[in-house]
Amino acid sequence: MQRFWTIVGAVAFAVLVAAAAARAAETCTRLDEGLYLCEFESPQKSDMGNSKITVLKVNPANYAFKLLTISELGGKAMTAKEWAKKYNLTAVINAGMYQADSSTSVGLMKNYGHMNNPKAAKSYKSALAFNPINSTVSEAELIDSECQNFEELKDKYNTIIQNIRMISCTGKNVWAKQQAAWSIAAVGKDKSGSILLLFSRSPYTVHDFIDIVMSLPISIVSAAYLEGGRQASLFILTKDAEIERIGGYGADYDDSSALQSAWPIPNVVGIVKKQQPGSTGSTGSK
Helix, strand or coil: CHHHHHHHHHHHHHHHHHHHHHHHHHHEEEEECCEEEEEEECCCCCCCCCCEEEEEEECCCCEEEEEEEHHHHCCCCECHHHHHHHHCCCEEEECCCECCCCCCECCCEEECCEEEECCCCCCCEEEEEEEECCCCCCCEEEEECCCCCHHHHHHHEEEEEEEEEEECCCCCECCCCCCCCEEEEEEEEECCCCEEEEEEEEEECHHHHHHHHHHCCCCEEEEEEEEEHHHCEEEEECCCCEEEEECCCHHHHCCCCCCCCCCCECEEEEEEECCCCCCCCCCCCC
């Protein structure tokens, strides 16, 4: 009898997994090889907006990541759309929160020889890393300093962006509950090693947002907070689509009115398609 119920349980689990996969397939669109756009109806409805969660799944084997900052490149802060069009980026999201000088990251931020902020914030426990110095590490990684050796790994990547951890290495929501809610931009990693760019225009508390993305069929294993409120931004530009997601706060969520203008941001993460073997041109790694 025990064997029977074990088999029944295994079958039921397989059915749930298949259902989750089917749900993901129905809500995801292939934009290009290694690039998928998913739009999910949140299981938890927001008090404002459409309660949709946007997920851009990026395979680092097909797309290179770039950090662009005004501290390195000069000029003024731009909207995600302006960053994308000026630097020919397929997608752009916030690189993270910044200090009162409207330029310096709140956590460690380096790009090759340029230091936007050389000081690591020990309490953040998460860092997006890419542009590896050699092939001994993955092409893009969301480092968890509680389970991985951050001091060792940060020296194996040319680009490091430190932000506040949302999901622990044991799969737990580590954000304290709160009352305030706002739009959220975040970055995650799934079981396959793909990087997930996450966005919600509808306001949620950060704790609830984490619970929501963990419930989605995206196999997320880690995540870090990038930005919230009006500064939160996501822009996607392919040959077939132009998609802009703009954050809001307070009265900004009234979707019956004209959509507010996007907020200029000083530091962004962008992606560019890698050149195929045998083709000419840069891979866009820097």
